[in-house]
Amino acid sequence: MVALKNIESVPGGPDGPPPGLIQLITADGIRVPDPAYDPLVADVDGAALQGLYEDMVVVRRIDAEATALQRQGELALWPPLLGQEAAQIGSGRALRRDDFVFSSYRENAVAYCRGVDLTDILRVWRGNASSGWDPYAINMATPQVIIGAQTLHATGYAMGILNDGDDAVAVTYFGDGATSQGDVNEAMVFAASFQAPVIFFCQNNHWAISEPVGLQAHVPIANRAPGFGIPSVRVDGNDVLACLAVTRQALARARSGGGPTFIEAVTYRMGPHTTADDPTRYRDANELEDWAAKDPLKRLEAHLDSRGLFDEAFTAAVKAKADAVAAELRAGCLDMPEPAPSDVFKHVYSTPNSWLDRQQDHYERYLSSFADSASSDGSS
Structure with a gap:
C-alpha cells in the first residue's frame, strides 16, 4: 500500500509555529513570551514545570506498559497515546475537581490527572468489565468508543450545570476524525444556542486511523467552530505549558458565563491507532521522523535543563515514580479477578x-x- 501524504502543515519548524498557533515553549525548549497568555501561567514556577514533566513521563510509561501487556496477551486491545501527552496533561491539570470530563478511548493521561485507579484503566481492555470506573468517583465519564458521541453527553451535562446555577465546566475530548461526525456538529449547535459551559478539546493528531487530516479538513479544524458561534483557539499540542494556558482561558470564559470554547491542540499520534493497527502501511516514515523531533517530553526536558532543573536527582526520582506506577499497573492487570457470569x-x-x-x-x-x-x- 502506498503511504498517504498528510498535507497539513507541521507546527514548530525552524521559524516557529505557523501563524495563529499558540506556543509558549518551542521544540528546542526555548520559552517564548506571549503577553496574552503569560498571565495565565504566571503561577507555573520551576517546581510546577517539573511536576508536569513527571506527569508526562509517568503516563508515557503507563502507555508503554499497557502496550506490552497487550502484546503479551494480557489485554485484548490498547489505544496508545504516545506523542499526545502534553495536550492531555496540560489540559487535564487545568481542571477543577468539580469539572466533568467526557472523553474518547485515548485520554488515559486525563484519567491519570483525575486520579483514576490504575487497574480501572485496564478493566475494559482486558474484557473484565463493561466500563472501567465509577464516573462520579473522579468526575470523568467512562471512555466513549462511538466516535464523537461524548460531545453530546458533555453538552447535555453543561446545560444541566446552567440549570443548577453552578460554575463547573464540562470538557469533552475527541480527535480530528470525530469532527466529521454529525454528533460533534450537533453538540456545537446546542452548546452555542444555550451558551453552555463546555470546552470542545480536539486533539488533532493528524490521523483518523489511516485517513490524514488534510483529506477531511482543508483549513484548520479550529476554523469550523466560529461558524457555530463558538470562539476557538489553535494551540501547539506538544507544548504542555501552552495547552495549560489555553485551557485555563477557556475555563475562565465558561465559568463567567461566556459559553463554550473550541480548542484544537495540534499534536501527532506517534504510535498506531490501536495495537491492532499497522501505521507503516499508510504513513510516511519521514513524517514520523519530523514529529519525533517535536516530542513533548524532549521539549520540556530541554527547557528544564536550560534552567538548571533537570539534574540527576530529579531524573532519578521521576524514573522511580514511573517504574512504581508501571509495576502497580501490571500487578493490577495480572491480579484482576475474572468476573462472574451474572456480573x-x-x-x-x-x-x-x-x-x-x-x-x-x-x-x-x-x-x-x-x-x-x-x-x-x-x-x-
Whole structure:
C-alpha cells in the first residue's frame, strides 16, 4: 500500500509555529513570551514545570506498559497515546475537581490527572468489565468508543450545570476524525444556542486511523467552530505549558458565563491507532521522523535543563515514580479477578428493574442446569 501524504502543515519548524498557533515553549525548549497568555501561567514556577514533566513521563510509561501487556496477551486491545501527552496533561491539570470530563478511548493521561485507579484503566481492555470506573468517583465519564458521541453527553451535562446555577465546566475530548461526525456538529449547535459551559478539546493528531487530516479538513479544524458561534483557539499540542494556558482561558470564559470554547491542540499520534493497527502501511516514515523531533517530553526536558532543573536527582526520582506506577499497573492487570457470569447484569440501570431481574434469574437457572446435569451423571 502506498503511504498517504498528510498535507497539513507541521507546527514548530525552524521559524516557529505557523501563524495563529499558540506556543509558549518551542521544540528546542526555548520559552517564548506571549503577553496574552503569560498571565495565565504566571503561577507555573520551576517546581510546577517539573511536576508536569513527571506527569508526562509517568503516563508515557503507563502507555508503554499497557502496550506490552497487550502484546503479551494480557489485554485484548490498547489505544496508545504516545506523542499526545502534553495536550492531555496540560489540559487535564487545568481542571477543577468539580469539572466533568467526557472523553474518547485515548485520554488515559486525563484519567491519570483525575486520579483514576490504575487497574480501572485496564478493566475494559482486558474484557473484565463493561466500563472501567465509577464516573462520579473522579468526575470523568467512562471512555466513549462511538466516535464523537461524548460531545453530546458533555453538552447535555453543561446545560444541566446552567440549570443548577453552578460554575463547573464540562470538557469533552475527541480527535480530528470525530469532527466529521454529525454528533460533534450537533453538540456545537446546542452548546452555542444555550451558551453552555463546555470546552470542545480536539486533539488533532493528524490521523483518523489511516485517513490524514488534510483529506477531511482543508483549513484548520479550529476554523469550523466560529461558524457555530463558538470562539476557538489553535494551540501547539506538544507544548504542555501552552495547552495549560489555553485551557485555563477557556475555563475562565465558561465559568463567567461566556459559553463554550473550541480548542484544537495540534499534536501527532506517534504510535498506531490501536495495537491492532499497522501505521507503516499508510504513513510516511519521514513524517514520523519530523514529529519525533517535536516530542513533548524532549521539549520540556530541554527547557528544564536550560534552567538548571533537570539534574540527576530529579531524573532519578521521576524514573522511580514511573517504574512504581508501571509495576502497580501490571500487578493490577495480572491480579484482576475474572468476573462472574451474572456480573453482566450489574450497572445496566441506575435503579432496580424487574425486567432485568427476570432475565438474570432465567440466566442463572440456565447456568445451574449444567451443574445439575453433571451431578446426575456422576461426572465432576
